[in-house]
Amino acid sequence: MDSKYNLINKNIQMQKFQIKRKPSPLRFENKNDNHSPKRLVNENHIPKSVVMSNNHNSPTSSFNDFLKNKNKTTSIQEQRRKLPVFEKRNKLLELIRQHSTLIIVGETGSGKTTQIPQFINAARLQNNGRIAVTQPRRVAAISIAMRVAQEMGDAEVGENVGYTVRFEDVSSVRTKIKYLTDGMLLREAVADNLLMDYTVVILDEAHERTIHTDVLFGVVKQAQKTREEKKLKPLKILIMSATMDVDHFSEYFNNCQAVYLEGRTHPVNVFYTLIPHEDYQAACVSTFFKINKEAPHNHDVLIFLTGQEEVEAVAHQIRLLSRDPDVEGPAIKVCTLYAAQPTTQQMAVFQPAPASMRKVIVSTNVAETSVTISGIRYVIDSGMVKTRSYHPATGLDMLIVQPISQEQSWQRTGRAGRESEGYCYRIYTRKQYDSMNKSTVPEIQRANLATVAIQLLALGIHAVNFDFMDAPPKEAILAAFEQLRLLGAIESINSKTLTSIGKKMVQFPLDPRFSKILLSAQAYGCVDEMLTIVACLSGESIFLNPPSKREQAISARQKFASPYGDHIMLLNTFKEFSRLTPNTTSRDFKNTSGNHQRMWCLEHYVNLRNILYASEVRTQLSEICERLKIPSSSCGDDIDQVRKCLLTGLFMNVAELHKDRQYITLDKRQLVIIHPSSVLYGQQPASVLFTEVVQTSKCYLRGLTTIENKWLHEIAPDYIQSHNIRFNR
Ligand code: CDP
Ligand code: MG
Numbered sequence: 001m002d003s004k005y006n007l008i009n010k011n012i013q014m015q016k017f018q019i020k021r022k023p024s025p026l027r028f029e030n031k032n033d034n035h036s037p038k039r040l041v042n043e044n045h046i047p048k049s050v051v052m053s054n055n056h057n058s059p060t061s062s063f064n065d066f067l068k069n070k071n072k073t074t075s076i077q078e079q080r081r082k083l084p085v086f087e088k089r090n091k092l093l094e095l096i097r098q099h100s101t102l103i104i105v106g107e108t109g110s111g112k113t114t115q116i117p118q119f120i121n122a123a124r125l126q127n128n129g130r131i132a133v134t135q136p137r138r139v140a141a142i143s144i145a146m147r148v149a150q151e152m153g154d155a156e157v158g159e160n161v162g163y164t165v166r167f168e169d170v171s172s173v174r175t176k177i178k179y180l181t182d183g184m185l186l187r188e189a190v191a192d193n194l195l196m197d198y199t200v201v202i203l204d205e206a207h208e209r210t211i212h213t214d215v216l217f218g219v220v221k222q223a224q225k226t227r228e229e230k231k232l233k234p235l236k237i238l239i240m241s242a243t244m245d246v247d248h249f250s251e252y253f254n255n256c257q258a259v260y261l262e263g264r265t266h267p268v269n270v271f272y273t274l275i276p277h278e279d280y281q282a283a284c285v286s287t288f289f290k291i292n293k294e295a296p297h298n299h300d301v302l303i304f305l306t307g308q309e310e311v312e313a314v315a316h317q318i319r320l321l322s323r324d325p326d327v328e329g330p331a332i333k334v335c336t337l338y339a340a341q342p343t344t345q346q347m348a349v350f351q352p353a354p355a356s357m358r359k360v361i362v363s364t365n366v367a368e369t370s371v372t373i374s375g376i377r378y379v380i381d382s383g384m385v386k387t388r389s390y391h392p393a394t395g396l397d398m399l400i401v402q403p404i405s406q407e408q409s410w411q412r413t414g415r416a417g418r419e420s421e422g423y424c425y426r427i428y429t430r431k432q433y434d435s436m437n438k439s440t441v442p443e444i445q446r447a448n449l450a451t452v453a454i455q456l457l458a459l460g461i462h463a464v465n466f467d468f469m470d471a472p473p474k475e476a477i478l479a480a481f482e483q484l485r486l487l488g489a490i491e492s493i494n495s496k497t498l499t500s501i502g503k504k505m506v507q508f509p510l511d512p513r514f515s516k517i518l519l520s521a522q523a524y525g526c527v528d529e530m531l532t533i534v535a536c537l538s539g540e541s542i543f544l545n546p547p548s549k550r551e552q553a554i555s556a557r558q559k560f561a562s563p564y565g566d567h568i569m570l571l572n573t574f575k576e577f578s579r580l581t582p583n584t585t586s587r588d589f590k591n592t593s594g595n596h597q598r599m600w601c602l603e604h605y606v607n608l609r610n611i612l613y614a615s616e617v618r619t620q621l622s623e624i625c626e627r628l629k630i631p632s633s634s635c636g637d638d639i640d641q642v643r644k645c646l647l648t649g650l651f652m653n654v655a656e657l658h659k660d661r662q663y664i665t666l667d668k669r670q671l672v673i674i675h676p677s678s679v680l681y682g683q684q685p686a687s688v689l690f691t692e693v694v695q696t697s698k699c700y701l702r703g704l705t706t707i708e709n710k711w712l713h714e715i716a717p718d719y720i721q722s723h724n725i726r727f728n729r
Contacts, residue, residue, distance in 0.1 A: 076151050083111030084264055085119075092116065092259070093123050100224065101237040101253045103206075103246055106261030108411065109372040109418050112240045113140075113204055114148050117177045120200055121160075129199030129233065130175065134182040136210040137339045138165040139346055140370040145170070145179040164188075166509050167538075167617050182212035183509075186219065190458045190506060194223045200236045205370055207244035207407075209442035215452055218467045219459070221253065242369045242411060245439065252469045268379075268417040272430045280382040281310060283427045285317050287380050289327060291425075292358060297330035299377035300359040302367060304412050306386040306401050308338045308540060315362045316547050330358045337363035337371070340540040345609075349373055365404075368411045372418070379416040381409060383428040383436075389446045398693040403428075405437040444472045449480035450512050454489055454498070458506045462496050483652065486719050487516045504628055508621065510534065517649035518625065524645040526635040527625065529571055533646070535618035536570040537691060537703070542611040543573075544601075545677070553605035560604075561679050564639055565688065565705040567646060569679050573604070577611055643705050644715060650689045651716035655701060656709070656728050657686050663701065666725050675700035 080086060084106065095102055106112050117131050135141040145163035154160050162171025163179040171178050180188075182203070189195055201220050203213055217239075224235040239249055246258045277283040284303050291301055305311050315336045322332040333353040337346060350373060353359035361373060365385050385404045404412075409426065416422030426433065444452070449472060453463045463477050481493035489502030489512060498506065505515040514534050521530040536542055545553055560576065562568035580597050601608040622632070635641040647654075655663035655672055661684060663672045674681050675694060678701070691703035709727050712720055719725065 080111070080115065080151060083115060084261055085111035085115045088261060089115075089119055093119055093125070095257065095259055096120060096125060096236070096238065099257050100234065101239070101256040103239045103241075103249055103253070103256060103258035104261065105241055105243060105246060105258060107265055108242050108369045108414060110261050110264070112261070113144055114151065116238070116240070117200075117202060118148065118152065121176050125236070126176065126199045127233070130197055131177045131200040131202065132185055132195070132198045133177065133179045133202040133204055134185050134213065134216065135179060135370060136182055136205050136208050136213060137366060137370055138168075138181050139337075139339050139341060139366055140205075141165050141179040141181050143346060143371060148177065148179075167620050182210055182216055186212050186216055186455060187509060189216070189219045189223070190455055193219065193459045194227055194232065195220065195235065196227075196232070198235065199233060200238065202238040202240060204240045205242075206239045206249065207241040207440075208369070209440065209444070211443040211447050211449075211452060214442055214444045214469060215456070215466075217252065217469050221467065244407075248469070264418075265414060266417040266419070266421045268413050268422045268424050270413060270424045270426065272426050272433065273428060276429055276432060277427055280384060280427045281305065281314050281317075284380050284382055285314060285321070287425050287427065288318060288360060289321065289329070291378050291380075291423075292322075292327070292329035292332065292360075294329075295358075295378060297356055297358045298375070300353070300361070300373075300375040301378040301380065302373065302376045302415055303360065303362045303380045303382070304367070305362060305364060305382050306384050307364060307399075308340065309545075311336050311338050311362045311364060313547050318360060318362070320548075330356055333357045333359045335359060335361045337361055337366055339364065339366050365408070365412075367415060368408060373415075374419065376415050376418065377420070377422045379412055379422070379424040381412045381424060381426045381428075383409065383426060383432065387446070388443070398695050398699075400695045403432070403436050405440040406433065407439045409433065409436065442470050444468065445470060445476075447472075447476075448483075449476055450483045453477065453480040454484055454502065454506055454512050457484075457490065457496070457498050457502070460496070462494075484512060486652065486716065486722075487512055487649065489516075507624055507628060510538070513649035513652075514538075515649075517645060518621065519628075519630070520645050520648035522630050522633065524635065524641040524648075525633045526638075526641045526645050527630060527632050528634040529642045530645055531618050531622050531625070532571055532574045532614075533567050533642070535614045535621055536574060536611075537567075538617045539613045540607070540610050542570065542607055542614055544605045544607045546605075549605070556603060556605050562639075563683075563706070564643060565680050565685075566678055566703050567691075567705045568639060568642065571642070573606060574611065574614065577601075577606065578615070643707055644711055646705055647689055647707055647711055647715050650691065651712060651719055653690050654707065654712065655688055655690060657684055658728070663688070664728075666727070667723065670699065672699045672701050674704065675702040678702060678704050680704050680706070 085092065092104070104112060104116065113133065113135075117133050120126055120131055135144065141163045142165060145157050145161050149157045149159065149161040152160050157163065158170040158172055159174055161177045161179070162175035164171055164184045165181045166184060185201070188197070195201060203216055203220065206213060220235065220237050224237055227233065227235050237253070239253065250256055250258055273283070284305065288301060288303060303314065305314055315334045318332065319334050321327055322334070335349040337349050349361050352375065359375065361367065361376075367373060383403055384401055385408065386399055386401050389398055389400050413424040416424050449463065456463050456466055463480070464474070478493060481490065484490045484502070485493055487505070489498055489505050491499060501516075501519060504519055505512050508515040508518060514537070518527075518530055518534060521527040543553070543557065557573070560569050560572040562572060577597070577600065580600055598608055600606070601611065652667050654667070655665045658664040658671065661673060663674065664670065665672060672693065674688075680688065685706040687707050687709050688701070688704045689707050690701040692701070694700045694702055712725070
């Protein structure tokens with residue numbers, strides 16, 4: 001057994017996720033020291049006005065039941081009838097009829113997202129238009145559309161119910177209810193700022209305050225007003241969310257009415273750790289095994305962590321440890337859940353564990369509110385979340401792992417009490433909880449606004465004049481406009497219109513820097529190469545890095561490695577993959593060439609799904625290029641063209657070697673180092689451009705290409721001059 005743990009140790013240490021020894025149980029305190037379990041429903045985080053009750057003891061019918069009775073539509077209908085929104089149906093419809101804007105608040109799992117659009121459709125309140133329902137995450141948009149299509153008895157998605165997410169549109173002229181990511185509805189607004197296709201727009205998960213939802217608030221509010229003024233068909237707006245600060249929303253939407261759905265939450269016993277645990281992953285794992293030993297096998301466990309890598313690493317640890325004969329408790333089925341996961345894999349979390357096994361779901365904050373999983377009785381909350389943050393001061397757009405807000409911590413806790421009394425283990429102390437922000441800071445106040453600014457310009461709005469619910473800091477808006485100016489999308493930071501390059505840039509569903517790269521590619525004769533690189537960067541990593549086989553993976557891919565860096569390595573890998581079978585997408589790969597590809601991917605530690613996704617994205621991007629009359633071209637082995645072309649969009653993301661493997665960004669002179677996952681790790685190229693910054697204990701650069709400083713003078717002379725860029729060498 002010891003040897004096994006050593007093995008685990010080794011793997012984990014290589015991943016920087018360490019368990020030093022067999023995890024020992026943590027010590028927890030119950031929140032109320034008098035040993036009476038903490039009742040979630042009594043918590044003061046819940047706005048007073050929200051009506052909630054926990055006295056319905058009949059558990060909501062579960063998706064598990066639904067799967068067992070897959071072919072009996074009656075059972076789905078029965079399940080629908082048991083949802084809390086069902087009994088409110090008529091009252092809700094009446095309110096929706098009466099009010100042009102309405103806020104609907106209800107516990108996660110009460111049926112808002114799946115049922116309310118169906119109620120509206122059944123009552124034909126959308127008249128001769130469609131119902132749009134936005135979701136912050138593609139995972140949620142897709143899985144919910146599939147569920148609702150089933151509930152409506154459709155043979156497949158894309159008929160009455162459809163979905164649109166980036167690079168994927170599964171809807172038709174017959175579609176009445178369309179689930180979209182908020183980003184996609186915003187793109188539709190760019191094409192038609194009155195959103196005439198829709199008569200009802202539901203902005204769901206509003207409490208998450210994603211940047212796109214925040215912008216949509218203003219866009220739909222304006223569209224509704226303009227449609228009314230012009231006597232066009234009216235637009236109804238519904239704002240839906242889990243428990244939130246309703247007053248703030250209501251005030252913004254002209255003091256509109258809010259309605260609260262009575263949820264069916266059960267008490268949750270909350271525990272805190274006695275001491276802080278910096279290695280929260282190890283703490284989650286050991287807490288899980290404590291639960292596994294003690295709890296009945298049919299009580300499933302949900303663990304909240306921060307990102308895909310971490311989720312996979314912890315899932316891997318649990319799988320390994322569960323095979324240990326010394327581990328007590330039932331056999332374990334481990335599922336993972338994160339935003340960019342392929343749908344099929346994601347759907348597995350909804351399936352019940354085989355008899356006598358326990359299911360554990362290791363998830364990012366996706367499971368917080370946007371998807372509902374039945375059977376969860378235990379929640380383990382790491383207390384951490386990965387968010388994107390832009391710092392105008394450092395000029396860096398970063399992914400940061402940071403503590404969640406108290407609101408989020410209660411959302412996570414609530415996942416344990418959906419069907420009956422549950423337990424939540426918080427991997428933080430009561431004191432740490434007290435120091436958390438009360439609510440989550442809206443993304444718009446901490447993000448790089450260039451994408452938003454360019455989309456608003458396409459709508460004819462200058463972001464400085466936009467009616468934001470919570471306006472971002474002015475310096476962030478100005479930084480965004482400066483970035484757009486440097487990219488050539490606008491003439492000056494006060495411009496209210498886009499240049500012709502800017503107009504082309506908004507055609508791509510990409511960050512303006514990447515759109516710029518694709519537009520420059522024609523001049524550098526490397527359109528084919530840039531399409532590939534940008535497509536590979538648009539999804540999750542095409543490389544597989546199983547924690548236990550890190551070194552094998554690196555050596556298997558060695559032949560694609562490039563001294564120029566990670567982007568060229570992506571290019572090399574994709575090129576070789578495409579040579580196997582040209583023009584294959586995931587839709588038609590179930591054939592012999594599919595097998596061939598699968599073997600090749602296994603051999604080279606390439607993620608088949610992600611590389612197929614990249615090739616679909618590539619096809620779509622190349623269609624946009626075609627529409628923009630950008631002919632295909634290739635620079636062959638002249639890789640300098642590719643490196644220069646990357647620089648046309650990423651000249652603001654350049655770092656120079658400072659000393660001892662330390663780099664310094666040219667823009668705001670921030671100290672950074674190369675991330676260990678980069679192919680350039682361990683080398684010290686003089687200058688690099690980067691696509692991502694990750695901050696953990698240090699600030700890391702990820703996704704690198706070596707460049708020559710002199711190219712910057714050719715490619716971005718204005719930037720060098722106006723931003724006073726100095727070079728070390
Ligand atoms: O939006 P809200 O959180 O209020 O609930 P919902 O997403 O409409 O989910 C209502 C119920 O539908 C959940 O309790 C699940 O049991 C079920 N559901 C499902 O089984 N599969 C899905 N993909 C989505 C929902
Ligand atoms: Mg929902």
